[in-house]
Amino acid sequence: MIRKATAVWRGAGRDGDGDLTTGSGVLSKTPYSFRTRFETEPGTNPEELIAAAHAGCFTMALAFQLQAAGLAADELTTEAAVTLEAEGQGFKISKSALTLTAKIPGIDQAKFDELSKAAETGCPVSKVLNAEVTLSATLI
Helix, strand or coil: CCCCEEEEEECCCCCCEEEEEECCCCCCCEEEEHHHHHCCCCCECHHHHHHHHHHHHHHHHHHHHHHHCCCCCCEEEEEEEEEEEEECCEEEEEEEEEEEEEECCCCCHHHHHHHHHHHHHHCHHHHHCCCEEEEEEEEC
16 A cells, blocks of 8 residues: 655745645645744644644554454544654654543453553554654543
């Protein structure tokens, strides 16, 4: 399976701008720029997209872990907070912190912890990140 996205950039780094388009069309010429990345201008940025990918990947991985254990969630809500920090003359993504709130009938805390950790380490996005990945999971 191969998924594709295209980035188009016009102009210099700080003053330029661009747009992102995904193969599915969910993003279609979605604006991104220095201002959407480092300031508050509307649009997206690579770190936000990585956070969305990580939250979605982890949450789906947990749903499959639950299914394999004969369980199903009423609801799984995951936030991924991606940290971008200075490194030398550039930047690096140093961390992705996953925060999960889960409502799962019939599960005990030990099984919840086991399946959540398996999903966090088994998620393909966790595996591709060259960053610290943390998980804070709450069962409600």
